[in-house]
Amino acid sequence: MKLIRFINSSGRTVPGIHREDGSRIDVSAFGEDYNEAFFGSDGPARLARWLETHAAECPMVGPDVRLAPPCARPSKIICVGMNYAAHAEETGARPPSEPVIFMKATTAISGPNDPIVLPRDSTKTDWEVELALVIGKRASYVTEDEAMDCVAGYVLHNDVSERAFQMERGGQWVKGKSADTFAPLGPWIATPDEIGDPHRLRLWLKLNGETVQDSNTSDFIFNIPTCISYISRFMTLLPGDVISTGTPSGVGLGMKPNRYLKVGDVVELGIDGLGTSRQEVKAYQATA
Structure with missing residues (x-):
């Protein structure tokens, strides 16, 4: 899985996924940012399981969005x-x-x-x-x-x-x-x-x-x-x-x-x- 974060139309930084075919989806409905809590609770595996039943509901992300750092600010x-x-x-x-x-x-x-x-x-x-x-x-x-x-x-x-x-x-x-x-x-x-x-x-x-x-x-x-x-x-x-x-x-x-x-x-x-x-x-x- 390839984790991205991007700036949405409201100016908020939200999480997404870069898929194998090059398309991107917004996974903000998962309810978590890519931060310490996410990574410390097996977040990538939990997100992968969530996508099995929710991927079709995730909005597509345009190719021209501004990409943010792919992780929220780490401790160091x-x-x-x-x-x-x-x-x-x-x-x-x-x-x-x-x-x-x-x-x-x-x-x-x-x-x-x-x-x-x-x-x-x-x-x-x-x-x-x-x-x-x-x-x-x-x-x-x-x-x-x-x-x-x-x-x-x-x-x-x-x-x-x-x-x-x-x-x-x-x-x-x-x-x-x-x-x-x-x-x-x-x-x-x-x-x-x-x-x-x-x-x-x-x-x-x-x-x-x-x-x-x-x-x-x-x-x-x-x-x-x-x-x-x-x-x-x-x-x-x-x-x-x-x-x-x-x-x-x-x-x-x-x-x-x-x-x-x-x-x-x-x-x-x-x-x-x-x-x-x-x-x-x-x-x-x-x-x-």
Whole structure:
């Protein structure tokens, strides 16, 4: 099943389903949003059973609706850094001996086709296509053997990063990762049965039509069970939490000379089975 959320004609964000034939239906009659309570109570399976008898009653969703982030705001976004050997090499870093983790503010979440807004004083905003996963049950000190049972689904993520904030302003990476619009998610969350082996997925990103990232999750340094188990030693993972598993080579920071996003640029990205997203880069504008 592929879970979407979209903005309806009343301006409300409501849940839906992206079906195999490409059509979309509104499942707001199910009565639940895709949030912690939904994922923590076996929501995808309950929704699938509900659809067996109610799908025909669900309104169709037009192809031109604005897609929202496919999950309601989670309690946290945890990211794994330097998880592809080629990416570590291009940034001049030594491959880590254990997972590098950092946080990304949940206020950074935006829809898959919403613009990336350059924050005030930004000079080095970068792109990062990533496979992210959504946690489906409370997890603390889980073993690697138990870890995959904690996955509710997978989602495409652009881990937008302001490198000057991240690396030149002192402190932790979170400062360069958390501006509004810096976490486009979607278009959908795919349940594990839709994906097969998440360690064999092609992921790519284009900047203004030019392919700059093209890799495969088979190049992970630390696989998904390792990442989930490791993170759960340091914090409790809640249903709906997002873990982003790192980006491959091809980011602007690794180019010689460096190349960063500017107003008017268009970023397109995708992962096998998880669809594509598109973000236009816009300038920050202060609100009254």
